[in-house]
Structure formats: structure tokens, C-alpha cells
Amino acid sequence: MSDITFTLGRRGFLALAGGAGALALAGAADKAQAQVTTSARIVILGAGAAGTALANRLVDRLDGAQITLVDGRAEHWYQPGFSLIAAGLKPASYSVSRTTDWLPRGVTLKSDWAAAIDPEVRTVALQGGEVLGYDFLIVATGLVLDHAGIEGFSRDLVGQNGIGVLYGGPEDAARTWAAASRFVEEGGTGIFTRPATEMKCAGAPLKHTFLLDDLARKAGSRGKAAFLYAAPQGSLFGVPIVAEKVRMLFGERGIDTAMTHTLRAIDPGARRATFVDADGIDHERDYDYIHVIPPQRAPEVIRQSGLSWETKWTDQGWVEVDPKTLRHTRYPEVFALGDIAGVPKGKTAASVKWQVPVVEEHLVAQIAGDTTDAAYDGYTSCPLITRVGRAMLIEFDYNNNLVPSFPGVIAPLEELWISWLMKEVALKATYNAMLRGKA
Amino acid sequence: MKELTFETLIAVFEEVFGRGLFWLMVVVAAVVTLGYLYVLIRDRSVSWRKFLWAQLSMPVGAVAAVLFVQAMTRSGFADIGGPIDVIVLLGVAVAGAVGLAILVYTLESLLWPPSRREG
Numbered sequence: 348m349s350d351i352t353f354t355l356g357r358r359g360f361l362a363l364a365g366g367a368g369a370l371a372l373a374g375a376a377d378k379a380q381a382q383v384t385t386s387a388r389i390v391i392l393g394a395g396a397a398g399t400a401l402a403n404r405l406v407d408r409l410d411g412a413q414i415t416l417v418d419g420r421a422e423h424w425y426q427p428g429f430s431l432i433a434a435g436l437k438p439a440s441y442s443v444s445r446t447t448d449w450l451p452r453g454v455t456l457k458s459d460w461a462a463a464i465d466p467e468v469r470t471v472a473l474q475g476g477e478v479l480g481y482d483f484l485i486v487a488t489g490l491v492l493d494h495a496g497i498e499g500f501s502r503d504l505v506g507q508n509g510i511g512v513l514y515g516g517p518e519d520a521a522r523t524w525a526a527a528s529r530f531v532e533e534g535g536t537g538i539f540t541r542p543a544t545e546m547k548c549a550g551a552p553l554k555h556t557f558l559l560d561d562l563a564r565k566a567g568s569r570g571k572a573a574f575l576y577a578a579p580q581g582s583l584f585g586v587p588i589v590a591e592k593v594r595m596l597f598g599e600r601g602i603d604t605a606m607t608h609t610l611r612a613i614d615p616g617a618r619r620a621t622f623v624d625a626d627g628i629d630h631e632r633d634y635d636y637i638h639v640i641p642p643q644r645a646p647e648v649i650r651q652s653g654l655s656w657e658t659k660w661t662d663q664g665w666v667e668v669d670p671k672t673l674r675h676t677r678y679p680e681v682f683a684l685g686d687i688a689g690v691p692k693g694k695t696a697a698s699v700k701w702q703v704p705v706v707e708e709h710l711v712a713q714i715a716g717d718t719t720d721a722a723y724d725g726y727t728s729c730p731l732i733t734r735v736g737r738a739m740l741i742e743f744d745y746n747n748n749l750v751p752s753f754p755g756v757i758a759p760l761e762e763l764w765i766s767w768l769m770k771e772v773a774l775k776a777t778y779n780a781m782l783r784g785k786a
Numbered sequence: 787m788k789e790l791t792f793e794t795l796i797a798v799f800e801e802v803f804g805r806g807l808f809w810l811m812v813v814v815a816a817v818v819t820l821g822y823l824y825v826l827i828r829d830r831s832v833s834w835r836k837f838l839w840a841q842l843s844m845p846v847g848a849v850a851a852v853l854f855v856q857a858m859t860r861s862g863f864a865d866i867g868g869p870i871d872v873i874v875l876l877g878v879a880v881a882g883a884v885g886l887a888i889l890v891y892t893l894e895s896l897l898w899p900p901s902r903r904e905g
Binding site for chain 1: 858875
């Protein structure tokens with residue numbers, strides 16, 4: 348028996364192992380897609396999540412296209428991190444990288460801002476004076492915060508006198524924590540608001556409320572603190588089943604609500620906020636901490652371009668696109684992606700992840716003289732943090748249906764540790780992979 | 787997630803740990819696994835004495851892995867919210883236990899090989 352024992356020397360064993368490894372690697376290299384040859388000029392306005400992800404995917408799909416990105420900001424912001432920064436869980440640097448870190452070779456970055464867009468003659472004029480002609484235009488500028496839309500308010504107030512605005516950027520989010528941490532330590536009245544306009548990540552104002560509630564409990568100051576969530580909408584979340592869950596959680600946590608209350612004015616010195624209700628009646632509220640979300644609108648250059656919806660969101664100016672293809676309804680060579688797209692849902696990075704491949708397919712098909720039925724269904728995802736260590740992984744579509752990625756495994760309406768782990772560990776990694784066009 | 791392919795998963799893990807560290811960890815895991823297989827094949831039998839030490843190290847590996855994950859993610863046992871959380875916790879513990887056991891056994895076998903029988 349011993350004569351037929353498997354005799355494998357050290358060298359033979361290593362060779363076998365090496366061969367197995369080489370086979371495994373070979374399997375990963377078969378993704379090369381047939382490239383479409385073109386000389387099309389593609390201008391992408393905005394090198395944020397959407398613009399960068401699309402650029403990275405297009406260079407793999409198109410051969411010879413002239414791809415130009417226009418973005419005057421040198422920093423790339425990982426915006427899903429702002430909630431964590433504003434709760435003192437991450438430093439401001441957590442969300443900051445360089446715009447150029449993520450761009451593929453073979454594209455041109457204009458470090459400038461668009462000053463005017465003429466969709467009739469297909470040009471974009473930059474603030475520096477240069478004029479770019481395009482065959483295809485991707486509008487991915489993101490949105491702007493209208494601080495002045497609240498009487499008595501301006502951006503330089505963030506972080507002082509108990510005022511927070513976590514949406515303003517990594518530094519504003521860090522200053523928000525400076526103000527919020529005093530409230531967490533000392534207690535008092537905290538007011539958490541929402542704007543009447545469309546907004547990016549409608550879960551963020553809820554997360555901020557939940558996180559400060561949890562931090563106050565852990566600091567032992569929750570007994571001295573009153574929480575009020577005030578919003579212009581009639582419900583706590585756009586998706587009814589989620590709104591009900593949040594209502595129950597607010598009840599458990601002792602967070603009061605004032606629905607159909609829109610923040611109209613703020614008196615920073617007196618720490619007094621004025622809300623207007625659905626009947627137009629003013630209500631004054633004193634606060635020790637207030638989280639302000641300014642009204643959110645399309646940048647002026649978009650609103651002046653004629654690309655915005657004329658029949659809806661007229662005070663906000665989102666780009667008029669088909670909700671499924673994200674193609675402009677009047678200019679077929681124009682697409683909009685991300686926050687600027689005039690669709691009912693989808694102002695999140697998770698939406699961008701699903702929108703980008705759809706626009707990529709339509710653009711490549713159009714260039715190749717083909718068509719595609721790729722469609723965006725409104726997918727939006729929100730790891731709704733309900734305390735440090737737990738979150739609800741909420742995913743939904745245009746029809747307010749829950750569309751869980753892991754049905755039966757990760758329950759969307761349960762506060763789970765695994766959902767927190769995803770937000771804390773996997774989300775930024777997935778986002779970065781998306782930027783590189785790999786997810 | 788839209789499509790969780792193997793390539794996506796690799797890309798995500800590269801971003802979690804950084805490309806260099808991730809592949810270093812893959813190489814370390816592969817080397818330890820190969821080392822384990824190597825000593826098993828070389829010795830042609832499991833040394834129950836070494837295996838005992840490996841087994842004794844398992845609870846240490848399990849606890850260390852759980853505490854490491856909790857410390858890295860600012861969470862604790864109180865955050866366990868449902869069955870899937872218990873499964874994830876047990877998974878982390880099992881991975882830590884098995885990982886450390888294999889490491890201990892392999893190191894023991896490499897450092898103290900069985901006395902070579904005369905052929």
C-alpha cells in the first residue's frame with residue numbers, strides 16, 4: 348500500500364499551486380467588450396460621482412471619442428460620508444480626495460465652470476472664455492444650496508450659535524459637528540429641518556436626528572434634550588411604508604414632529620427659527636441647536652440654458668429628461684445624471700450607480716446607430732442609520748416599492764448591525780469602485 | 787447592488803483595504819493555506835498533538851476576530867438587531883477561529899517537523 352502513496356516533493360507542490368493560481372487569474376480577464384469607434388465630442392459637465400463614473404466607463408466602450416469633463420473644483424467629495432462627519436464619527440478628510448485621482452487616461456479635464464450652455468448650436472461656454480462644441484452633452488453638475496432662500500441665513504453662520512448644515516461640504520459637515528457636539532453634551536432644544544424643494548438623500552436629515560439622539564443618550568444628556576423634527580412635507584419619508592416605520596421609531600425615541608412646517612427665517616443671535624405652516628401662519632421656535640437644510644436648486648447656468656423642465660419644479664430648474672432613459676425630452680443628444688436630473692427620485696450616489704450604465708448604453712447605442720432598451724427604474728438606496736451601530740438598508744424605486752438587494756436575508760425595515768457594517772465599511776469602497784467604472 | 791459579480795467584489799475589497807494591503811492579505815492567506823496543505827502532504831498524517839494546540843487557539847481567534855470587527859466599525863454586541871446579525875457575528879468568529887487554528891498548526895509543523903523516518 349505504501350508504494351502508491353501520493354509523493355509530491357516541495358517543488359512539484361509549488362508548481363501545482365502556481366498553475367492553479369494562474370488559471371484563476373486567467374478567468375478574470377475575459378471582460379473586454381467590443382469597442383465602438385467614433386470621433387464624437389462628448390462633454391460632461393461635472394466630475395462628481397456621476398460624471399467621473401460615466402467617463403471611466405465610456406473610455407472602455409468608445410475608441411477615439413473626445414471626452415471632456417468640466418469641473419472647477421479640485422476636490423472630489425464623497426458625499427455619503429457627510430452624515431458621519433456631522434456626527435463626529437469621521438474627520439472631514441474622510442470625504443475628500445482629488446478630482447484628478449479618479450479620472451481615466453485619455454480624457455480632458457477643464458478646471459473651470461460652465462458659464463453658458465446653448466443646446467441649439469451645441470456649445471458650452473466656460474467662465475474662462477473658452478467655448479466647447481459638443482456632439483453629446485452629459486449634464487452632471489449636481490445642485491446648489493440656496494442659503495439665501497432662508498431669511499437671515501448665510502453660509503458663514505454654519506457651526507456658530509448652534510447652527511449646522513451637513514450638506515455644505517466636508518468642512519461644513521465638520522463645523523456642523525462642532526455645533527451639534529455642544530448640543531449633545533449640554534442638551535437643550537434641537538430642531539431638525541427639511542426644505543420644501545427636492546433634495547439629495549432625503550434620509551440624511553433623519554440620520555442626523557437619529558445619530559444625535561443616540562449620541563445624547565450615550566453622553567447621558569438625553570434627559571435634558573428635546574428633539575423636534577420639522578418638515579414641509581406631510582410625512583416623514585417619501586416612501587409610505589418607510590415613513591410609517593420612521594414614525595414608530597420617532598415615537599420610541601421621544602422625537603417630536605412638526606409636519607407641514609417650512610423653515611422661513613432664522614435669527615441666529617436670538618437662536619429663534621420661524622416656520623410657516625400649510626395655512627401660511629408663522630410659528631416661532633427657540634432652539635439651542637438647529638440643523639438647516641437650505642432649499643436645493645439647479646445651478647444658475649442650467650436654469651438659464653433652456654434645458655430645465657418648464658412645467659414642473661419651475662422654482663428649482665431640474666433638467667427635463669425621460670425618467671427611464673435620462674435622455675433630454677427635447678434635445679436627444681443631451682442626458683442628465685445624478686442630482687441635476689429632473690426625475691421624481693434618485694438624488695443619491697446609489698441612484699447614480701444605477702443611472703450611469705443606462706446612460707452609457709443609450710449613448711453608445713446612439714453613436715453606433717443602434718438602440719437599447721436599458722432603463723432606470725428609479726432605484727434609490729439609503730442606509731438609514733438609526734443609531735451608531737445600526738441602520739436600515741432601505742432600497743426603493745419610482746413606484747415606492749421596496750426593492751431589497753438581499754430579500755429574506757437583510758430585512759429593509761429592521762434596524763440591523765449588518766446594514767451599519769455596509770454603511771461603515773463597504774459603502775465607500777463600493778462608491779470608489781463605481782467611480783472607477785467597476786461597479 | 788445591481789450586479790454583484792466576482793470582479794465587483796474584488797474591486798470593492800481593493801477599495802476597503804487599499805489595493806496593496808488587500809492583495810498582500812490574499813497572498814498571506816494563500817501562503818498560509820498552501821503551507822498548511824504542504825505540511826499535511828509532507829507529513830502524510832495529522833499530528834494530533836499539534837492539532838490540540840491549534841484547537842486550543844480557536845476560541846482566542848474567534849474572540850479576537852469579533853472584537854477586531856467591532857472596534858473597526860464602532861459597534862458592539864448591543865447592536866445585534868436580527869438573525870442575520872447573529873449569523874454574521876458567528877461567521878466572523880468561525881473565520882477567526884479557523885484562520886488562527888490553521889496558522890498555529892502550520893507554524894508548529896514548519897518549526898518542529900516530525901523526526902524524519904529512515905527510508
